Amino acid sequence: MRFYMPTDVYEEENCVVNHGADLAKLGNHALIVTGSHSAERNGSLHDVTRALATHGIQWTHFNEVEENPSVETVMRARDLGLSRGCDFVIGVGGGSPMDAAKAIALMMRHGEADESYLFDAHAKTDPLPIVCIPTTCGTGSEVTAVSVLTRPALKKKSAIPHRIFANLALLDGKYLASAPRHVLANTTMDAFAHLAESYINTKATPYSRMCVAAGVREWARSKDVVLGKREATAEACVTMLRAACFGGMSIAQTGTSLPHGLSYAVTVHTRMAHGKACGFFLRNYLAEADPADRDAVLSLAGFADVDDFEAYYRATCGRDAVPDAVLALAVQDLMTNPAKMALAPFAVDETVLRRIAGIGEAG
Ligand code: NAP
Numbered sequence: 001m002r003f004y005m006p007t008d009v010y011e012e013e014n015c016v017v018n019h020g021a022d023l024a025k026l027g028n029h030a031l032i033v034t035g036s037h038s039a040e041r042n043g044s045l046h047d048v049t050r051a052l053a054t055h056g057i058q059w060t061h062f063n064e065v066e067e068n069p070s071v072e073t074v075m076r077a078r079d080l081g082l083s084r085g086c087d088f089v090i091g092v093g094g095g096s097p098m099d100a101a102k103a104i105a106l107m108m109r110h111g112e113a114d115e116s117y118l119f120d121a122h123a124k125t126d127p128l129p130i131v132c133i134p135t136t137c138g139t140g141s142e143v144t145a146v147s148v149l150t151r152p153a154l155k156k157k158s159a160i161p162h163r164i165f166a167n168l169a170l171l172d173g174k175y176l177a178s179a180p181r182h183v184l185a186n187t188t189m190d191a192f193a194h195l196a197e198s199y200i201n202t203k204a205t206p207y208s209r210m211c212v213a214a215g216v217r218e219w220a221r222s223k224d225v226v227l228g229k230r231e232a233t234a235e236a237c238v239t240m241l242r243a244a245c246f247g248g249m250s251i252a253q254t255g256t257s258l259p260h261g262l263s264y265a266v267t268v269h270t271r272m273a274h275g276k277a278c279g280f281f282l283r284n285y286l287a288e289a290d291p292a293d294r295d296a297v298l299s300l301a302g303f304a305d306v307d308d309f310e311a312y313y314r315a316t317c318g319r320d321a322v323p324d325a326v327l328a329l330a331v332q333d334l335m336t337n338p339a340k341m342a343l344a345p346f347a348v349d350e351t352v353l354r355r356i357a358g359i360g361e362a363g
């Protein structure tokens with residue numbers, strides 16, 4: 001049994017500015033990787049540049065990471081970083097910029113390689129130093145070894161085989177204060193999916209379940225905020241960010257399971273947000289699980305049963321109709337990934353996957 005968490009994690013108010021010296025230890029010229037707008041609006045980008053300036057570190061800003069980042073974006077950022085002489089990477093934003101930062105840090109070490117390097121399971125994993133600063137409360141990418149990329153040419157989204165942990169994660173709840181409710185709803189749903197899929201998982205251990213239990217307890221404290229019944233206070237923002245981080249620590253041990261595996265095709269074909277797409281399959285995944293495991297997760301989260309959870313999903317994320325043809329593609333996609341299927345602690349075949357996907361069920 002192993003519990004491995006190599007990322008140095010700090011969580012506090014003004015975390016980025018307070019830890020400028022830790023940033024400065026990682027290099028002389030940072031490539032800051034963000035999405036198009038949010039990092040400027042929520043203050044995180046300003047904190048990063050202020051911290052770097054204080055310590056005499058140069059930076060170059062790449063702000064073109066789209067949701068569900070593509071390999072093309074990673075390659076463009078790699079080229080920019082190399083042309084400016086950057087020697088470490090700071091991912092600021094949701095899972096998209098943080099996942100992109102990990103892949104960019106790897107490709108910057110291999111300036112001559114093409115994108116196939118990213119998907120080569122036998123290639124060396126030796127990224128430049130990486131810092132992750134989350135501004136959503138879902139992926140936990142700041143503490144996972146995973147980078148999920150979209151390959152538009154193949155119409156596929158998948159985790160790259162390289163395991164890449166950030167060196168440093170800096171968590172400050174204040175960046176969530178400006179997040180609209182749908183971003184909170186979708187990303188907290190992702191965090192819950194991580195926690196539930198890690199608990200109900202063949203690789204679960206008492207150590208990973210310690211993280212899940214702590215994470216679900218934190219997560220449950222903000223349900224009212226996501227439902228719009230209570231304001232997103234500073235304390236609530238910290239709670240949501242921490243729940244997501246604990247979820248990340250949980251899946252760093254076990255991996256995610258069937259709902260995540262099914263979600264990727266739905267996101268690629270319908271553009272459904274990641275967390276909402278994972279939540280889409282969660283009721284039915286929980287329904288298949290061993291009752292003791294299922295009830296442990298649901299009761300910690302304050303849900304009476306799977307239908308109570310589903311009502312929460314509908315109230316927060318909304319349940320969209322997904323064509324059966326797309327759900328069938330999701331099932332086929334997952335059938336090509338036996339390692340992911342093996343993480344479900346019950347027998348899984350196409351019939352079970354179709355049941356979890358809800359094929360044939362209306363809305
Ligand atoms: P995201 O795709 O990073 O961002 C979603 C949206 O939220 C973007 O429009 C972004 O705007 C905006 N946003 C970010 N922070 C904000 C803030 N503080 N206030 C207002 N808006 C904000 O969303 P995500 O759900 O965090 O990440 C999803 C990605 O992570 C997917 O690709 C998924 O596959 C991956 N993922 C990775 C792991 C892992 O272990 N590594 C786990 C689960 C999921 P801007 O574009 O302007 O920034």
Ligand code: FE
Nearest residue numbers: 139190260278
């Ligand atoms: Fe996820």
